[in-house]
Amino acid sequence: MRNIINLQTDLLRTFVSVIDLGAYTKAGEVLGRTQPAISLQMRRLEELVGSPIVKQVGRTLLLTSEGEILLSYAREILRLNDEAASYFNRAKIAGVLRIGLPNDYAVAFLQGVITEYTRQHSEISLEIYCGWSAEVLERLRADELDLAIAMVDNERAQYLSRSWIERPIWAAAENARFDPATGVPLAAHPEGCAYRARMIQALDAARIRWRVAYTGPGISGLQNAVINGLGASALTRYTMRPGMRVLDESDGFPPLAEIRVGLFYKHPRLSDAGIRLVNHIISRLDEAGASADPVRREGKLTR
Structure with missing residues (x-):
């Protein structure tokens, strides 16, 4: 034996x-x-x-x-x-969950996943904070959040439970045409945004001139700027909207580097309701990763 x-x-x-x-x-x-x-x-x-x-x-x-x-x-x-354990204790699951989401990621997708869970559990209330990834993680460290989703620079980041890879895509208005030879106007979040950094790195590496034509912290403003033709931007599949199209190398736009995104929480601080929400999020992410979507789960445990 x-x-x-x-x-x-x-x-x-x-x-x-x-x-x-x-x-x-x-x-x-x-x-x-x-x-x-x-x-x-x-x-x-x-x-x-x-x-x-x-x-x-x-x-x-x-x-x-x-x-x-x-x-x-x-x-x-x-x-x-x-x-x-929480399944057999499900009658007692209730309370407030404080969740941090990054400005510069697929907030609409994540909000949908989270609110889907709370619709199934009406006794749970949500408090959602949106900010830059560094701010979100700082709030988690200060016990001001129960769980957070944020950009990851290090696979061994503190409180990291699961990570996955996101490849940003270039987006522009359907009727917009840009000539990389004469420079590209960009719609971007302020400095500090991982997507902004990926755009600049890719264009600089390809020796394509660029200028920031629109800057704003909110995803809705950025989406509207793209739809109105103010500039091209780096988005996720989940933040693409009608009236946009994807730009690629055939349009003269170089590929954008991948971004690692992580799910963070302090296990000893998390309630039964929080544990069940974590599992719901992971389940939805795994479903997304099983398809041809840009979001995919890593094939191993995050270490």
Whole structure:
């Protein structure tokens, strides 16, 4: 018989709580245990996996390479465990969920996914905050949000549960014609937007002149600017609207670099309602990734 290691969920929950909250004491407060008990559970988990999983550098806890791998599995195991538990506890699921969405992503698609869930669970209320990805993640760190979707620069970003790849597309009004040889007017979000950066990088690399003809923080204003022919822009399939067409290399526009997007939350802070919403979002993203859509899930757990 194989020697199977049983990674107990209470040990994994302690591990994830320590990493997400950044300290043994804070994890103990959330889990209702003393700091020595938390330390004992962490040592027990290290014994089970046969390797150190965290190291202390000054006052900061850092993951070892084995700890980074284990954290990916731990988040997924706990998510599924808590999804099953919340199913049998579904009569008690209620409350307010605070969600952060990025200005420069497919907000309409994500809002549709989230509101679809709340229509099925009328006892849950939403508070949605839209801002730049850095602002959204800062609010999550400050416990002002329960979960967030934001652009990812690092696959090992803090609180990251799942990531996927988005390839932006060039969009213009149906009757708009641009001559890259004479320069391209752009409709863009303000500086700091990942989509704006991708447009400029692609045009500069292709040695195509450009100018920003429209700047605005809201997706609706950007869409209207494109439809009215003020300029070309980088959008997602979900933010394309009637009256727009896709531009590609046959129009003289170079491909845009991919963008990684992530789903973030602090597992020990998330309610049953939040866990079920996370699973609903992941389910919809996986469905999108199974088709030929630009959004697709990575073929492995995010680490």
